Amino acid sequence: MAGNNPNAKPMNLTLRVWRQKNRTSPGQLVDYKANGISPDMSFLEMLDVVNEDLLRAGQDPIAFDHDCREGICGMCSLYINGRAHGPERGTTTCQLHMRHFSDGDTITIEPWRAAAFPVHKDLVVDRSAFDRIQQAGGYISVNTGGIPDANVIPIPKTVADKAFDAATCIGCGACVAACKNASAMLFVSAKVSQLAMLPQGKTERKTRVENMVAQMDLEGFGACTNTGACAAECPVGISLENINMLRREFISAKASSENV
Amino acid sequence: MILEDTQISAATLDSKIPEGSLAEKWDKHKFNVKLVNPANKRKYDIIVVGTGLAGASAAATFGELGYNVKAFCFQDSPRRAHSIAAQGGINAAKNYQNDGDSIFRLFYDTIKGGDYRAREANVYRLAQVSVNIIDQCVAQGVPFAREYGGLLANRSFGGAQVSRTFYARGQTGQQLLLGAYSALNRQIAYGKVKMYPRTEMLDLVLVDGKARGIVVRNLVTGKVESHSAHAVVLATGGYGNVFFLSTNAMGSNATAAWRAHRKGAYFANPCFTQIHPTCIPVTGTHQSKLTLMSESLRNDGRVWVPKTREIAERLRKGEIAVADVAEADRDYFLERKYPAFGNLVPRDVASRNAKQACDDGRGVGTSGLAVYLDFADAIKRDGQAAIAAKYGNLFEMYQKITDENPYERPMRIYPAVHYTMGGLWVDYNLMTNVPGLYAAGECNFSDHGANRLGASALMQGLADGYFVLPYTIGDYLAKTPYDKISTEHPAFKEAENNVKALTDKLLSINGTRTVDDFHKALGSIMWEYCGMARNAEGLKFAKQEIRKLRDEFWQDVKVTGLNEELNQTLEKAHRVADFLELGELMVDDALHREESCGGHFREEYQTPENEALRDDENFAYVAAWEYTGAGNQPVLHKEELKFENVKLTQRSYK
Numbered sequence A: 001m002a003g004n005n006p007n008a009k010p011m012n013l014t015l016r017v018w019r020q021k022n023r024t025s026p027g028q029l030v031d032y033k034a035n036g037i038s039p040d041m042s043f044l045e046m047l048d049v050v051n052e053d054l055l056r057a058g059q060d061p062i063a064f065d066h067d068c069r070e071g072i073c074g075m076c077s078l079y080i081n082g083r084a085h086g087p088e089r090g091t092t093t094c095q096l097h098m099r100h101f102s103d104g105d106t107i108t109i110e111p112w113r114a115a116a117f118p119v120h121k122d123l124v125v126d127r128s129a130f131d132r133i134q135q136a137g138g139y140i141s142v143n144t145g146g147i148p149d150a151n152v153i154p155i156p157k158t159v160a161d162k163a164f165d166a167a168t169c170i171g172c173g174a175c176v177a178a179c180k181n182a183s184a185m186l187f188v189s190a191k192v193s194q195l196a197m198l199p200q201g202k203t204e205r206k207t208r209v210e211n212m213v214a215q216m217d218l219e220g221f222g223a224c225t226n227t228g229a230c231a232a233e234c235p236v237g238i239s240l241e242n243i244n245m246l247r248r249e250f251i252s253a254k255a256s257s258e259n260v
Numbered sequence B: 001m002i003l004e005d006t007q008i009s010a011a012t013l014d015s016k017i018p019e020g021s022l023a024e025k026w027d028k029h030k031f032n033v034k035l036v037n038p039a040n041k042r043k044y045d046i047i048v049v050g051t052g053l054a055g056a057s058a059a060a061t062f063g064e065l066g067y068n069v070k071a072f073c074f075q076d077s078p079r080r081a082h083s084i085a086a087q088g089g090i091n092a093a094k095n096y097q098n099d100g101d102s103i104f105r106l107f108y109d110t111i112k113g114g115d116y117r118a119r120e121a122n123v124y125r126l127a128q129v130s131v132n133i134i135d136q137c138v139a140q141g142v143p144f145a146r147e148y149g150g151l152l153a154n155r156s157f158g159g160a161q162v163s164r165t166f167y168a169r170g171q172t173g174q175q176l177l178l179g180a181y182s183a184l185n186r187q188i189a190y191g192k193v194k195m196y197p198r199t200e201m202l203d204l205v206l207v208d209g210k211a212r213g214i215v216v217r218n219l220v221t222g223k224v225e226s227h228s229a230h231a232v233v234l235a236t237g238g239y240g241n242v243f244f245l246s247t248n249a250m251g252s253n254a255t256a257a258w259r260a261h262r263k264g265a266y267f268a269n270p271c272f273t274q275i276h277p278t279c280i281p282v283t284g285t286h287q288s289k290l291t292l293m294s295e296s297l298r299n300d301g302r303v304w305v306p307k308t309r310e311i312a313e314r315l316r317k318g319e320i321a322v323a324d325v326a327e328a329d330r331d332y333f334l335e336r337k338y339p340a341f342g343n344l345v346p347r348d349v350a351s352r353n354a355k356q357a358c359d360d361g362r363g364v365g366t367s368g369l370a371v372y373l374d375f376a377d378a379i380k381r382d383g384q385a386a387i388a389a390k391y392g393n394l395f396e397m398y399q400k401i402t403d404e405n406p407y408e409r410p411m412r413i414y415p416a417v418h419y420t421m422g423g424l425w426v427d428y429n430l431m432t433n434v435p436g437l438y439a440a441g442e443c444n445f446s447d448h449g450a451n452r453l454g455a456s457a458l459m460q461g462l463a464d465g466y467f468v469l470p471y472t473i474g475d476y477l478a479k480t481p482y483d484k485i486s487t488e489h490p491a492f493k494e495a496e497n498n499v500k501a502l503t504d505k506l507l508s509i510n511g512t513r514t515v516d517d518f519h520k521a522l523g524s525i526m527w528e529y530c531g532m533a534r535n536a537e538g539l540k541f542a543k544q545e546i547r548k549l550r551d552e553f554w555q556d557v558k559v560t561g562l563n564e565e566l567n568q569t570l571e572k573a574h575r576v577a578d579f580l581e582l583g584e585l586m587v588d589d590a591l592h593r594e595e596s597c598g599g600h601f602r603e604e605y606q607t608p609e610n611e612a613l614r615d616d617e618n619f620a621y622v623a624a625w626e627y628t629g630a631g632n633q634p635v636l637h638k639e640e641l642k643f644e645n646v647k648l649t650q651r652s653y654k
């Protein structure tokens, strides 16, 4: 039963899914059949169907992270056929639809792979390292209340728009999963750039970049070797320019470090 | 109608509205509340459940003030709360556009939009603090849209006659939440807030009648643990997912609020739900959620269906294309029925009319449950580039999901459950009737009456968290001794045991139907009989059906796996068990409210023009329900609403 296309034909697929009981046990790829899949389904709805079948058969369903299913919360995180969030550019897993696959396909589904993102179970990974990086400095130190009127500081539209572009990072971790070094540079640079561009964020720009980079290193993310794989797979198009900006911020911060 | 065995409480429900004129109440109250000495704040512990806009802003602000805070969310990070998905914007009475906005106007619009079922004093305060929210967010680095001169931009939203909506492209909720998340992170780094992600609250703990803690389940290890505090804030969002299909995130649930309700907190106006007119229609039984298309689309899109059933039928079968339908054969029903507001009528009116057109057999799409939202005229008038500049990202999202190009053919839309105005009853201080238990954001019932205006939920969440709770909770704590209660206290142990027993029960039934099966069945009962239009007969039927379904659930649900592991089926089972009780309460509430108002449309109560017919004489009150055990009739407590500053009028959009 398709949305507007009475001719959409259901597909039969084979899934090769990473199953892993918990953080410490080893995992493996297991094959499942996904039959009668409508091209109008989202990728996660396809997994729902498979899981319902598993449940009815008394088997443990496949665990995967998801929440908004609208491409904005950053919770979904599947590595599909060797690509973070699958084959469509600029698309999160939850916004990927089955019409991009064909009848008879075999689809391999794995979790994000990175030392800093250990697997909790099956396709669910622990991304708390990202939160700790933000806690290290991804904020402007203002308390609630006592703030002057919002229009006291005009911000040129071009600056506000660029800061917005950087601010749209959904924290999904696809950049890390796509990078052969498992580097988190794109993620970190998005926040550093957003706040460094805005007048409100300039006061703390030096300590911010130093502390966030230090935390990133501490978490065990790899070094950036400029492959650009991160930006190519980023579902919201965070640009590599941000990494350049992070580098400039970092160098100038170190040159006159306030972190002594 | 009130079911015979429903008791109505004679006691008055004290909303603790301060004395004085509307404009003075909040300032006076802030002066009159007791303060906690700065050096003593660290002696108090506060639990905040939920870290969406309301919870994150509250937790961060409590931390800044010096309290010890523990915050909880079920996602892997506070940055992912459902608030992240809000698109359109946030209202504030800044009057930057010099177009006649004011605190009183925002107050008035909110009361009127809520169809006169909200409390004046709360709404006025909301309008007052709205201006501070924008200042706060800008200071945090939230990149709101700006004009070329560098000042903040505004738009008019949801048919408002002034431009008071601040926005960050189509991602306002994301940017506001990330702002609150950054403030929260700063307090986590300082050690003032301890954050527990992937942790679900499963019970509230009372000691001597006061809220003193919660019992949670660690969603990774399954461990059940207690946390003790001097006060508990619930900011756990709305319950729209009782309908299974809604625009809410998949994990949005009523469990925290419902378990508090079971412990004595009243649940107010549960039947007030908002159905949003512009969502992408259902494509099949596999559908897991519905996607909202921003309301702003109705500024340029024209809503229509074919004039006749025959043409609609041929469209559904694919025998003719949309382009083949002659202009004369199209019924632009909103423009026809509401010449003054046209396509911009409020959400409830637009939704109901779309349903009527489809019920009449004139719906489109293969299912017949869709109407067109057509941009052809706008594109002809303004050019494709202008339309793309306004709605480009929405058109792209639509195409991603439906595989259709809205520049070339009209969108198909259908109403979907979007927001719940009802929630835990709170007084002016946002405290529930349980001392020490507060509710903020969508999970309380407070400010939107029977219908919420666009861009007002974000405003309310942040108002509650940044600017209201930090004052009112201090007043309570100042009167509370420092003594901490150990989690070894029998009340904690009992609650832990109850949670464990419930989990064991869910895991042991080992029946034949999945949790989703039950959830979908409940959703279709709710949608059919307690959705866009309701009547006594249907509601009575629904009540019986829900009871049957609930019995079946406890006999026949299948939950696999163990407690001691990451078990998403078990998580869902807990939530659906609560939805199965909440659904019945919604039906009770809808049945007892013999009037139509806002999102609550009772077919028996309509004007000759089929518009909602309010009954101010008999129903100008908040219905707050007290739990008396599953399957027992709840007790109704009424809070009479007094309108001293606005005149009650029938809404008219003709």
Ligand SMILES: Cc1cc2nc3c(=O)[nH]c(=O)nc-3n(C[C@H](O)[C@H](O)[C@H](O)COP(=O)(O)OP(=O)(O)OC[C@H]3O[C@@H](n4cnc5c(N)ncnc54)[C@H](O)[C@@H]3O)c2cc1C
Pocket (backbone or CB within 6 Å): B049, B050, B051, B052, B053, B054, B055, B072, B073, B074, B075, B078, B081, B082, B083, B084, B085, B086, B087, B088, B089, B090, B172, B173, B199, B200, B201, B202, B235, B236, B237, B238, B247, B248, B249, B252, B253, B255, B256, B292, B418, B419, B440, B441, B442, B443, B454, B455, B456, B457, B458, B459, B461
């Ligand atoms: C698609 C969409 C678009 C919207 N657009 C707008 C808009 O443009 N403007 C506007 O004003 N409003 C909009 N709204 C409404 C608005 O987004 C919400 O009402 C608001 O964000 C709710 O915020 P909240 O903080 O109350 O709850 P939420 O953001 O839902 O947060 C709930 C929190 O509680 C936690 N939680 C829940 N249950 C438990 C539990 N048992 N244990 C532990 N933690 C728990 C969650 O993890 C989460 O952190 C929109 C809503 C939707 C669905």
Ligand code: SF4
Pocket (backbone or CB within 6 Å): A168, A169, A170, A171, A172, A173, A174, A175, A176, A186, A187, A190, A230, A233, A234, A235, A236, A237, A238
């Ligand atoms: S930079 Fe892109 S890929 Fe990386 S976390 Fe942010 S949104 Fe995801």
Ligand code: FES
Pocket (backbone or CB within 6 Å): A065, A066, A067, A068, A069, A070, A071, A072, A073, A074, A075, A076, A092, A093, A094, A095
């Ligand atoms: S589930 Fe939220 S981005 Fe995919």
